[in-house]
Amino acid sequence: MIRVIWVFGNSFSNSSWVTLLGEKLGYQIKNLSKDKTCNYQIFDDFCSVCDLIHSNDIVIIGWGSVSNFRIPINNEFVSYGPNDLGDEAINYTFVQNLVRDRSSEKWCEQIYYYENILDELAKSKRYNLFFWSSDEDRLIYPARPSFKAKRSYLCNESTTCLIKYFEEKGATVIDNKFDEAGNEIVADKFYNEINTRIHSL
Amino acid sequence: MKLWIFGDSFSQKFSDFDQKLYDPIDYRVRYHIWKGYSPKCYGEIISDKLECDLEILASAGNSNDEIFHSFIEVMDQIQSGDIVIINWTYPNRFRIADDNNKFEKIMIQAGCKSPNRFVSEKSLEEIGVNRNFSSIYYKEVANYTKIIKKVCGEDIFSIFWYFSNMDIQRKYDENIISFFENVIPLHEYETLTIETLGVMEDGHYSEDGHKDLANDLYKIIDIWNQTKQIKLQE
Numbered sequence: 001m002i003r004v005i006w007v008f009g010n011s012f013s014n015s016s017w018v019t020l021l022g023e024k025l026g027y028q029i030k031n032l033s034k035d036k037t038c039n040y041q042i043f044d045d046f047c048s049v050c051d052l053i054h055s056n057d058i059v060i061i062g063w064g065s066v067s068n069f070r071i072p073i074n075n076e077f078v079s080y081g082p083n084d085l086g087d088e089a090i091n092y093t094f095v096q097n098l099v100r101d102r103s104s105e106k107w108c109e110q111i112y113y114y115e116n117i118l119d120e121l122a123k124s125k126r127y128n129l130f131f132w133s134s135d136e137d138r139l140i141y142p143a144r145p146s147f148k149a150k151r152s153y154l155c156n157e158s159t160t161c162l163i164k165y166f167e168e169k170g171a172t173v174i175d176n177k178f179d180e181a182g183n184e185i186v187a188d189k190f191y192n193e194i195n196t197r198i199h200s201l
Numbered sequence: 202m203k204l205w206i207f208g209d210s211f212s213q214k215f216s217d218f219d220q221k222l223y224d225p226i227d228y229r230v231r232y233h234i235w236k237g238y239s240p241k242c243y244g245e246i247i248s249d250k251l252e253c254d255l256e257i258l259a260s261a262g263n264s265n266d267e268i269f270h271s272f273i274e275v276m277d278q279i280q281s282g283d284i285v286i287i288n289w290t291y292p293n294r295f296r297i298a299d300d301n302n303k304f305e306k307i308m309i310q311a312g313c314k315s316p317n318r319f320v321s322e323k324s325l326e327e328i329g330v331n332r333n334f335s336s337i338y339y340k341e342v343a344n345y346t347k348i349i350k351k352v353c354g355e356d357i358f359s360i361f362w363y364f365s366n367m368d369i370q371r372k373y374d375e376n377i378i379s380f381f382e383n384v385i386p387l388h389e390y391e392t393l394t395i396e397t398l399g400v401m402e403d404g405h406y407s408e409d410g411h412k413d414l415a416n417d418l419y420k421i422i423d424i425w426n427q428t429k430q431i432k433l434q435e
Contacts, residue, residue, distance in 0.1 A: 040341075047344035050351050072335035075376075094327060100319035104298030110270075121352050141249070147429045 003027045006053055008042050009062030011035040011176040012134035012163070018060075020187035025195065027058060035176065038068035038079035043114045055126035058194060060154070061118065063111055063133040063140075067102045108138050119151060128198055130154050130190075137161045154193055162186075203254040205279055206244040207268050207342045208288030211364055212259035215239040224276045228393065228403045235397055241406035242407065244286070246415035247422070248335060251284075264294035265338075269345045281356040285423060287349065289363050289384060292338035293329050309333075328413070339380035346383045360418060362387040390414050 004029045007018050013033035021162065022029040031047045042061065053059060069074035073089070082099050085092060115131060122129035132154040133139045141158045148156040157166040163173055166189075171182025179188055207211045216239035218229040226229060233239050234286075241249070248255035258271045268287060279285060299305040299316035309329030315322050332338055346361050353359040366386035369375040378429040390410035406414060 044341060044344050047348045050348055053400045071331055075335050075337050077337055091327075093321070094324050097320045097324040101297050101317050103319075104302050106298040106302055106304055110266075113270050113273045117276065117352060119349060120276055121348065124352065124354060 002052065003056055004054070005029050005058045005060065006046075006049070007031040007033055007060045007062070008046050009033040009060075010037045010042070010064040010134060012064075012178065013060070013062040015177050015183055016180070017178065017183040017190065020183060021190055021194070024187065024191045025058070027095040033062070036079055037064065038070050038081065039063050039066065039111055039114070039122075040070050041077060041079055043118075044077075046118065050121065051121070053125065053127055058198070059118075059127055059129045060190070060194075061123065061129070061131050063131065064138060065136045066107045066111065066138060067099050069098055069102065105138070108136075111139060115151060128152070128194070130194060130197075133161050135161050135163050137164075141165075152197060154190055160173040202251065203256060203280070204244060204248045204251065205275070205283060205285045206255070206257045206259055206288075207271050207285070208259040209263040209268070209290040209294075210261035212242065212244060212257065212286070212288045214242050214245065214257060215408075217257075228401065228405055230422045231401055231403075232393060235401060236408070240411065241326070243406075243411045243415035243418060244346070246383075246412060247286075247396050247419055249306075250415075250419055251422070253284075259288065262294070262308050263290060264296055264306060265289055265292060265345065266296060267304070269349075272349055274291070279357055283357050285349070285353060285357060285359040286418060287359070287361045288345075289342050289347075289361060292342065293332040295328060295332060302320055305427065336374050336376040338376075339374075340376040343379040343382065343384075345371060346380075350383060358422065359386065360421055362418070364388050365395055387417060 001069055005018070005022050005025065007013050007029065010033060014031065014035055018031050034041065041064065046061065065081055068079055069103065070077040070079045072078070080087070080090060080095055084090065085095055118129060130152045131140065133141065137160060139161070140153050141160055155162055155165055165179065166182055166185055167173065169185050171185050172179040173182070215229050215232060218224070218227050223230055229239065241351045244255055244257050258275065268289065272287065293309055295307050296304045297307060297317055297320055300318055305316035307325055308327070309326060315325055325335050350359050362383040363384050363386055365388050367377050371381060390413050392410060393405050394399045396407035396409065
């Protein structure tokens with residue numbers, strides 16, 4: 001059976017490091033990441049295909065900013081966040097209100113709830129699940145090492161979100177994506193961690 | 202074996218009110234006064250029939266996000282052979298973080314005061330209206346259902362129900378159709394309004410309503426039990 005790497009995330013996952021990683025590991029890629037998305041959409045995208053994921057597949061979930069949210073426009077979800085405060089299609093005060101509400105730590109906790117059920121499913125279906133966060137400094141990385149050790153967080157030695165972490169290693173971010181060198185750095189780092197993990201099991 | 206119930210007020214115990222407060226606005230208190238006692242809810246009736254333990258984690262005013270999270274909170278305690286019943290609620294309910302960093306339930310139909318100084322009442326109303334008119338939230342709940350079913354697997358029986366059959370929308374709206382792929386509409390039961398002949402105007406199910414609902418859910422559980430037995434014999 002062909003093994004698959006399933007990738008869910010925002011523009012930082014909708015990127016060429018995913019293809020490089022697939023080549024290095026010899027896995028087929030199914031990348032369901034989207035530019036301009038939010039964590040609700042990422043979780044939703046996972047749920048909609050969760051019955052297609054097989055044992056020994058790899059799932060990589062890259063969370064984005066907790067400040068982002070989604071609302072329906074013409075009965076389709078559209079994600080908004082602090083960067084959309086000037087968007088003419090949506091009321092400024094409305095976005096500002098919700099973004100401010102989302103400064104509460106409760107919204108980070110919600111992501112950990114998602115991780116709990118994702119982890120539970122991964123254990124029962126026996127596939128490898130990894131999390132990371134591109135641009136949310138409140139999520140995962142500032143947590144205590146004992147907390148981070150509970151799950152498969154990529155680059156868990158980092159204390160900042162991984163954009164900053166990879167920028168320190170030579171990556172550059174242009175239009176919410178890593179540049180070519182950055183994609184290679186990410187692919188190498190993720191390959192080393194994932195390869196070690198799947199061969200240690 | 203344990204029966205786990207998640208949902209909103211439709212799944213709560215009638216007796217689950219503050220005895221000291223005895224708040225006459227609470228429909229359970231009004232019903233207690235009207236009947237002279239608090240009857241059993243469907244969860245209690247089914248657990249009596251199955252002679253199993255019961256855990257009701259439903260709470261009045263819960264949004265679907267809260268219902269989903271209440272399942273996640275205890276999913277590691279749910280064991281093989283247990284039964285999970287989830288009643289989904291109106292998608293127009295939601296929650297926001299309050300000024301004390303706690304989630305606050307928002308029910309637009311009940312009128313709402315903002316619990317967060319950053320979120321205006323107008324914004325809450327806009328969210329509620331938006332949620333009322335967008336069936337895409339049913340699709341979101343369809344996905345919650347899908348992942349819960351997947352987590353429960355074959356050894357934990359999961360039943361999902363909703364208190365409306367949305368007859369008209371089901372004919373043309375794909376989001377509603379996907380919602381009802383795994384959710385059973387269980388709605389034609391006696392309400393408090395009917396039982397009390399309008400003394401209480403309340404759409405919650407009455408004592409007989411709960412008995413009938415319990416009976417319908419029990420039939421579904423019984424079929425699952427029989428199928429399980431057949432598989433074991435094979």
